[in-house]
């Protein structure tokens with residue numbers, strides 16, 4: 001069966017934040033118009049970056065997103081990476097097909113050429129981990145200006161954001177035993193593979209996630225290579241998938257937020273995207289389905305759609321031989337290409353250590369696929 005929203009763990013990077021709900025003041029029976037975590041912590045916050053604590057403004061509403069022309073800077077990049085990875089920097093692969101780790105580079109100081117090369121490197125390696133970054137220490141607007149080079153900022157419909165900066169998506173957990181026990185009360189696993197906000201007509205491309213507070217051990221993020229997931233399929237299945245589209249829906253996420261008293265800042269949408277998408281820079285084809293938002297395959301009957309989608313999602317989810325797991329450390333920034341990967345947060349600590357991250361989410365092109373080309377067999381080569 002294809003997963004439903006009920007299977008979507010709350011701690012996925014797209015899900016609404018879970019924070020203890022304080023008892024409502026006696027004087028009011030209405031929800032507060034603006035909810036601020038810093039106030040709920042009584043002004044005694046231990047957060048390393050209080051300016052990034054989430055705020056939900058119930059009065060904040062946005063119109064539907066308009067189409068825009070995305071220019072992918074990876075297309076203009078010098079493949080020698082000389083401006084991104086100068087002498088003295090170091091890059092090493094974390095897994096053969098996905099993930100690299102870089103030290104000795106300060107992202108916020110990159111030139112235009114360096115940023116173009118970053119887009120290309122992330123397209124090629126899918127996930128790139130940068131250590132010792134100053135992104136979290138900059139004024140929030142400067143971090144946004146940096147990320148805005150890579151595409152139009154996405155404003156998340158339901159997540160908390162730093163006050164005045166709705167373009168920042170926040171992930172925040174206290175990680176105490178009662179919170180974690182409540183999470184696992186009705187599920188066995190926190191694994192929830194998804195790509196971010198794929199219900200949008202133009203879902204994100206080059207995407208940034210930076211750590212603000214992290215448990216010493218635990219709370220890693222896992223990424224799966226959807227290009228390799230596609231490559232592993234037989235020619236017969238690949239050929240069948242081409243031309244098919246799937247429905248990606250944001251309605252369940254909005255409903256989930258409403259039920260919990262959260263915000264819905266923009267009315268939810270559904271969009272149809274190809275099951276196989278082509279990357280505009282590398283030309284690689286990737287399986288473009290995810291358990292978070294892909295609901296059904298267009299033109300198939302329910303059992304057929306559930307069966308095929310279920311197979312594809314299981315295939316992606318069990319692909320530990322094309323995954324990478326990132327361990328966070330203070331000042332780490334992870335950049336991934338949301339078009340060709342899925343990811344899952346991992347909820348495996350209950351020490352009460354805060355896990356707090358900020359995401360900058362530039363949108364990219366509308367997903368498209370190039371024609372299916374039969375593969376040459378070794379006998380033909």
Ligand SMILES: [Fe+2]
Pocket residue numbers: 012013014194195196343
């Ligand atoms: Fe996410």
